[in-house]
Amino acid sequence: MIELRDLTVRYGSTVAVDDVSLDLPTGKIYGLLGRNGSGKTSLLSALASYRRPTRGSVRFDGADAFEDPAVMRQTCFVRDTLDVNDAERVRGVLAVAGWLRPGWDQDYADRLLDLFELEPRKRISALSRGQRSAVGAVLGLASRAPLTILDETYLGMDAVARSNFYRELLADYLAHPRTIILSTHLIEEVADLFERVIILDHGRLLLHEETDELRGRGITVTGPADAVEAFAGGHPVLGEQSLGGVRAVTLDWRPEPADVARGEAAGLTFGPVGIQDLFIHLTSPSKRLEAIR
Amino acid sequence: MFDDRSPIYLQIADGIKNDVLSGALKEDEQVMSTNQYAAFYRINPATAAKGFAQLVDEGVLYKKRGIGMFVSPDAREKLRAARRERFFTEVVDPVLVEAKRIGIGVDEIVRHLGGAR
Numbered sequence: 001m002i003e004l005r006d007l008t009v010r011y012g013s014t015v016a017v018d019d020v021s022l023d024l025p026t027g028k029i030y031g032l033l034g035r036n037g038s039g040k041t042s043l044l045s046a047l048a049s050y051r052r053p054t055r056g057s058v059r060f061d062g063a064d065a066f067e068d069p070a071v072m073r074q075t076c077f078v079r080d081t082l083d084v085n086d087a088e089r090v091r092g093v094l095a096v097a098g099w100l101r102p103g104w105d106q107d108y109a110d111r112l113l114d115l116f117e118l119e120p121r122k123r124i125s126a127l128s129r130g131q132r133s134a135v136g137a138v139l140g141l142a143s144r145a146p147l148t149i150l151d152e153t154y155l156g157m158d159a160v161a162r163s164n165f166y167r168e169l170l171a172d173y174l175a176h177p178r179t180i181i182l183s184t185h186l187i188e189e190v191a192d193l194f195e196r197v198i199i200l201d202h203g204r205l206l207l208h209e210e211t212d213e214l215r216g217r218g219i220t221v222t223g224p225a226d227a228v229e230a231f232a233g234g235h236p237v238l239g240e241q242s243l244g245g246v247r248a249v250t251l252d253w254r255p256e257p258a259d260v261a262r263g264e265a266a267g268l269t270f271g272p273v274g275i276q277d278l279f280i281h282l283t284s285p286s287k288r289l290e291a292i293r
Numbered sequence: 294m295f296d297d298r299s300p301i302y303l304q305i306a307d308g309i310k311n312d313v314l315s316g317a318l319k320e321d322e323q324v325m326s327t328n329q330y331a332a333f334y335r336i337n338p339a340t341a342a343k344g345f346a347q348l349v350d351e352g353v354l355y356k357k358r359g360i361g362m363f364v365s366p367d368a369r370e371k372l373r374a375a376r377r378e379r380f381f382t383e384v385v386d387p388v389l390v391e392a393k394r395i396g397i398g399v400d401e402i403v404r405h406l407g408g409a410r
Binding site: 174192195213215 | 298
C-alpha cells in the first residue's frame with residue numbers, strides 16, 4: 001500500500017499540491033488526470049521522492065519513502081526531462097538504466113527500441129519530442145520497477161507510437177504485474193487501461209474512483225425547459241445550456257431505468273456522458289454556461 | 294468493442310451472454326482467461342475479472358479451480374427464459390410507443406409481421 005498523508009507541495013507562495021491524502025493499493029494501473037497546472041507533476045515528484053513535500057508524508061508499506069534507498073531502487077519515475085545526459089547516446093542511457101535497475105530486462109528494451117524505431121546510436125539531444133517520449137517509455141517499461149511512474153510519457157508521439165505504447169504497457173503489466181501510475185490529458189484513448197482514476201484540480205484531490213464506476217455515471221437530459229427542470233430537481237448539475245424553450249442539463253446522477261422511462265414519457269431524451277466529458281465538466285470553472293442565442 | 298456509456302464489466306457480461314444465447318459459446322466450453330480477455334480487448338484485467346465474476350454470480354459461468362472458467366450447462370436455457378420474459382416490455386412496447394407517435398396502427402404492424410412469417 002502506498003499512503004499519501006496530508007501531502008502539500010509549495011513553491012514560495014504557490015501551492016501546487018494542497019493537502020492530498022490517498023491510499024493506493026499496489027499492483028494496479030492508475031490514471032492521474034488533471035488540467036495543466038493542477039499539480040500532477042508535483043504530486044508525482046513527491047510520490048517518487050524527487051521532491052520533499054512541504055508538509056505531509058509518503059509511505060510505502062509503512063516506511064517513509066523520502067531518501068530511503070530501498071524504496072528509491074524500487075521506484076522508476078519517467079518525466080519529460082528524462083533526467084539523462086543529453087549528450088549521451090540512446091544505447092548508453094539504457095546501459096546506465098541497466099546498472100541502476102535490479103529488474104532491468106535488456107532483451108525487452110531492445111525489442112521496444114525496434115518497436116518505436118529508435119536508433120540506439122543516436123544522441124538524446126538529436127531526438128524529436130516523440131522519440132524522447134519513446135525513450136522514456138522504454139526506460140519506464142524495461143525497468144520493471146515495482147512502482148513505475150510515467151508522467152505524460154506520450155508527448156509528441158504520433159497515434160501509432162501511442163497505440164504501440166499502450167499495448168506494450170498492458171501486455172507487460174499482465175506478464176509482470178506492478179504498480180503503474182500514468183498521468184495524461186488523453187483520457188479517452190487510455191481510460192480502458194486504468195483500474196482506478198485519480199483527478200486533481202487546483203492541487204486538490206477531486207476524485208479517486210474505480211474507472212468503470214465513471215462510465216455511465218453522468219447523464220444528459222434534453223427537452224422542454226420545465227420538464228427538464230422537474231426531472232433534474234435536486235440532482236447535482238455539471239453543466240447546462242438552453243436554446244429557445246429547449247434545455248439540456250448534464251447531471252452527476254445515474255437514474256434507474258424506471259426514471260428514464262418516466263422522463264421519456266414526459267418528452268425528455270437522454271444521452272450518455274463519456275469519461276472525457278465527465279472530466280471536463282468536473283474540472284471546468286463552475287459557472288453556468290450562457291444561453292446560446 | 295466497448296463504449297463508455299456504461300461500465301465495461303456489464304458490457305463484457307452482456308457480450309458473453311449473447312455468445313451463449315447464439316450458441317457461439319457452448320455449454321461446458323472454456324471461456325478466455327481474464328488476462329487473455331484483457332490483452333485481446335485492451336482493457337484492464339481487473340475490469341475483465343469483474344465482468345467474469347458477475348457471470349459466475351449469475352450462474353452463467355462456473356469455475357474449475359486452477360483450470361479456468363466454463364459455460365454452465367443450463368446457462369443458455371436460463372438466459373433464454375429471462376430474455377423472453379423481458380421481450381415484450383423491453384422490445385415490443387417501445388415499438389408500439391414509436392408506432393403510435395408516428396400514426397402507425399396495430400393492424401398495420403400485424404400485417405407487416407404476417408409478411409415475415
